[in-house]
Amino acid sequence: MSQAVGQHHPISVYLKVWALLFVLSTMSYLVDYFHFQGYLRWTLVLIFMFLKAGLIVSIFMHIAWERLAVIYLLAIPPLAIVVLIILMSMESDYTFFTRNLFFGI
């Protein structure tokens, strides 16, 4: 089994991912440099963020080659974080609303 002897993959894979990470970082920097605003900015920033994160986790951290049991161990608990983010964004919307009401803006 691959894990028993350690993760071993051709160097060309790492070099390609490395280059891709540079390109993606440059592109997310350019989003700021060209002053994209609104939904376009958000969409691009999040797409580049998830692509970079996915590449690092799957290739550099070898998750693409790990067994499904390991992938579930790492992927399922963070779903709780998604719930937290949704709850907190609703809560902060409400806080913002009541603050505006209080300060009369």
Add this chain to the structure above:
Amino acid sequence: MSANMQEKEEINNDGWDGVVNDWASDRQTFDMPWGKLMMWIFLLSDTFIFSIFLTGYMTVRMSAVADWPNSSEVFALTIAGQHIPLLLIAIMTFILITSSGTMAMAVNFAYQGKRRTTFLLMLSTALLGASFVGMQAFEWTKLIVDEGVRPWSNPMGAAQFGASFFMITGFHGLHVTAGVIYLLVIANRVRRGYYEEKGYHIVEITGLYWHFVDLVWVFIFALFYLW
């Protein structure tokens, strides 16, 4: 353990059946060195810590009534009369990605048994990490001394900016610093041949930690600096 593996090859190992088989019966669930599994569980818990910081930052930022400072301008650098927005953070991002690449190569060469190359790659990873921390110190100094930002106040607008900035980047910088020390210790042991008999899983485990630090920076870069 070899009998265990023999047995596994006879039953279906893929997909959901593989998950059930790995968790079923009286045997080791995760077929990997214990150090690697423990590192993964540590990284999972660290994921929660950073997620909670970033969620807290989102909450205070979305509910802030005062203006949030424009990070593009706050972190701009003026070089040779040219005003370039967010330049320092871009350089830090590229440094961290470069260090992630050298770390991935180090893992590869370690399993090939090339000790000297592994040592040099880990050393350069550590040096790149140290330069990242140096730039962060510069960034903090600029913000504290020149801009007057404090964890409890911020002359540029919303006070919550200081609290989230120092907490999030500080905790990340702490991780980078710890990673540099960890890398140097392991790299030196690799150089001395300490792992010749134990095997080179430790380099892969160190690599997991280092890539995680880079991963966290991807999220901080997008959510804190580009928002």
